[in-house]
Amino acid sequence: MSFNFFSTKLFKVIVVLIIAGFVIFLNPYNFFNPIRSAVFTVFSPLQKVVYGLAFEFSEIKKFMSSIGQLKSENEKLIKENRELLAEKAYLGEISKENEVLREELKLLPREKFNLEGASVISRDFHGQGDWLEIDKGEKSGIKKGMPVIVDKGILVGIIEDVYRNTSKIFLLNNPQSVINTIDSKTNSKGIVKGEYGIGVVMDMVLQSESLDKGDEIITSGISNNFPKGLLIGNVEDVVPSPDRLFKKGIISSPVDFSSLRFVFVIKDGNQ
Template sequence: MKKLFQNKFWIFAITLFFVVGIIVLNYFQIMDSVKDSLYFVLLPIQKISFKIGDSIAESFAILISIQDLNRENQKLSEEVRELTVKNVKTEELKRENQALKEALDFTEKEEARLIPGNISGLDPENPGDFVIIDKGREDGVEKDLAVIVSDGILIGRVIEVDKRSSKILLITNTESRVSGIVQDSRARGIVKGEHGLGLRMEMIPQNALLKAQDIVITAGLEESLPKGLIIGKIWEIESSDNEIFQKASIRSPISFKSLEIVFVLKNK
């Protein structure tokens, strides 16, 4: 108990000493010098502290701005993606409508019925020679009917018909044979496929006048292929005085690798 009393006494004495000391220093204006000294000592530290505080505040502000920008960019990206999808769908509808319009114009001129079909697959064994469409027997498709695109451009004929699908032999297939006629000179010949890569017209009389860009159409000698369907244009002519017939390379106006919508041609 006595020891505890002594401890309290010393604490009180030390506290009283400091209080009296501060009063004396302040009375003789010594405290002002101490304050000034402390001010000059602490001023650089204070400035550094303020700068650090400002830097931290700016860093937080930048982080918040970056987060806001990221959210805004994400929102804009979603809007761009939605617009892209809409534009793609709109463009596809335009193409389909244009193809259907051209097909309708063709049917009105030729008095024929067209069965529209989408390319649904390729023959795995001969991807460049055959295509599969999503129309079949239930839709009125029959074997050997001509298949066209757009306004009367021949691409092939039906060789197999199932209930809801059909197999089309493209005219670029080496097995394809079509009687053709050069529109200007009226020269006739046989148009054959070249391994899925192009077309070649053979058996053209040597005395027939041919020139590049002449249009070749179907001659109408096959029962299932009406006369006047566009096959393509003459690209290159092979002629020799020692040969009985001429030959010509033909280019179709369409890309067989890009086929999407086709039409099976059926007489009304």
């Protein structure tokens, strides 16, 4: 029996590796978007059901592992805490707004947000857990770059890709999401972005500016689509940048990105 290399496992694997490598290298990311869009249109209702079921099961699991009522009380407190944090950030900004010419700041009144509610249907399952997929897309007026919030104005991410019926959100801990922000107490400016192994950081803060532990970080309103005053989180730690030209704040978000089920997309942040 003669040995035929072309029918061996190794040959098949090599061929697949070459073709797949070629596709990865040459193929632009958006080339397969029409196929993705079609697949998502067909399967997003099923994904929504599966995610919903998993969420309910995980809630049961959490409930079982907690001590009865403490669980629901805890949830209520977390929710209240989030609302209070957002409220505090908002009120802090309003008081400053009164001090420094209300007309100039023009904060977008929250009740005027045009929000689109959406359910999370899938999430990153490897890497950093830094993206989500929601069940609303082009059809609902979602566009790339729109901010995504939870509760009353806590920012969780930005719309990255939009398909007909679904969208992909880059969470704040994604290194590719960059948002202009300010420290609500000191007015120090910087950019919030994700960083590998750390989470969310506020970078590019000048050494001459003040950034302290516990300070609230909010959106500055400079970025496109982003209204001013959306809460991002609190400064957990402050470290100098490697070149010592800037400060970097490590931000802790009041939201647990891994247990989001519903989010809201702000469709007209620039109004």
